[in-house]
Amino acid sequence: MIGAVVATFLTASVEWVEAYTILLAVALSIGWRRAAGAGLCALGALAVLTGVGTLGLAHLGNLVVLQFVVGFFLVLFGVRWLGKAIARRAGLKKLHDEAAEFAALRERADIFDARVAWAIAFNGVLLEGLEVWLIVVALGVQTHHTLAAAGAALAAAVLVLATGFLVRGPLAKVPENTIKFTVGCGILAFGTFWVLEALGYRWPFGEFSILVLFGFNVTGGLAVAQAYKTRLA
Amino acid sequence: MRGFIKTLFGDARNFCTAAICVGGAALVLHTPAAVAAGVVLPVGLLIGAAYLARH
Numbered sequence: 268m269i270g271a272v273v274a275t276f277l278t279a280s281v282e283w284v285e286a287y288t289i290l291l292a293v294a295l296s297i298g299w300r301r302a303a304g305a306g307l308c309a310l311g312a313l314a315v316l317t318g319v320g321t322l323g324l325a326h327l328g329n330l331v332v333l334q335f336v337v338g339f340f341l342v343l344f345g346v347r348w349l350g351k352a353i354a355r356r357a358g359l360k361k362l363h364d365e366a367a368e369f370a371a372l373r374e375r376a377d378i379f380d381a382r383v384a385w386a387i388a389f390n391g392v393l394l395e396g397l398e399v400w401l402i403v404v405a406l407g408v409q410t411h412h413t414l415a416a417a418g419a420a421l422a423a424a425v426l427v428l429a430t431g432f433l434v435r436g437p438l439a440k441v442p443e444n445t446i447k448f449t450v451g452c453g454i455l456a457f458g459t460f461w462v463l464e465a466l467g468y469r470w471p472f473g474e475f476s477i478l479v480l481f482g483f484n485v486t487g488g489l490a491v492a493q494a495y496k497t498r499l500a
Numbered sequence: 501m502r503g504f505i506k507t508l509f510g511d512a513r514n515f516c517t518a519a520i521c522v523g524g525a526a527l528v529l530h531t532p533a534a535v536a537a538g539v540v541l542p543v544g545l546l547i548g549a550a551y552l553a554r555h
Contacts, residue, residue, distance in 0.1 A: 340508065343518045346545050347510050350552030359553060390503075397507040455549075459541050466526050468537050480542055487546040495553065 268415060270477065271406040274453045275416045278402045279423035281446050282395040287427050288365045288437045289391030292372035297384045305385045309392035310424075313400050320404040321413050331465050337409045338461030344401060345455030352448035353488055357495035362444055369437040402454070409461060452484035513555060517548035 286306070294302035327333045354360035377383040399420050407413030431438060460470065460477045470476035509515050521544035528537040 339518065339522060342522065342545065343510050343514060346518055346549050346552065347514050349549040353549060354553035357553065394503045397504060401507060455545060459545060462522055463525060463537060463541055466529055468529060470538060483542055484546065488549065491550045
């Protein structure tokens with residue numbers, strides 16, 4: 268359970284930082300009340316999606332099928348995040364820059380149109396939140412701790428909002444790539460473990476194999492990023 | 501809707517990488533070297549992540 272809660276909290280923190288940048292840019296144009304309204308509507312939509320997703324997966328009936336489906340989605344998500352984090356660490360891809368993102372949003376001509384700005388805030392929070400939703404539902408259903416996972420995601424939102432309130436600007440100093448790298452390795456470890464177990468494989472160290480897989484992903488990911496960096500230099 | 505589908509399944513390259521790795525591990529599970537599946541899948545996924553990083 269702790270692994271699932273930590274993974275959800277870290278994933279949510281990264282995504283909420285990106286969502287906060289969008290909300291901040293919009294709030295400076297149409298005011299905090301409307302921007303917060305758009306953000307809350309998006310959070311409401313995500314809460315409904317979480318309920319529907321959890322019920323849908325719980326009604327699959329067959330636990331092995333459920334484990335395979337959840338594991339496969341986590342593998343899809345984890346390999347994507349790890350690939351992106353390796354590319355950014357190696358210098359193959361630019362690091363995500365919240366300050367630049369914020370400046371680009373503020374330069375949009377339509378950001379002062381109240382309806383367009385509301386839609387930008389709603390879509391931004393919804394799209395960033397979809398990855399959080401996926402992790403909450405997948406890890407929550409499989410570990411039977413959906414509420415704890417959803418709580419971790421909400422706690423991350425509160426932390427990001429509180430930090431944003433104190434900083435009064437985009438949260439550009441969050442080590443986003445390091446968090447994405449760690450979360451990618453963790454999610455991939457969970458996914459690998461559950462997919463193979465669902466296919467009938469018996470892991471030698473039981474659930475401790477998740478830690479071994481996590482260590483392998485971190486070591487391997489760092490080695491691949493270093494190899495790319497050396498080749499680029 | 502497009503964002504929703506992309507979040508769930510990623511792009512074609514992402515989906516194929518994961519599917520090939522899982523499919524390969526499932527094949528190994530049905531051979532006498534079934535125990536190697538626990539190595540094939542993580543190594544395959546790491547190679548997949550390295551491939552995705554370049555593309």
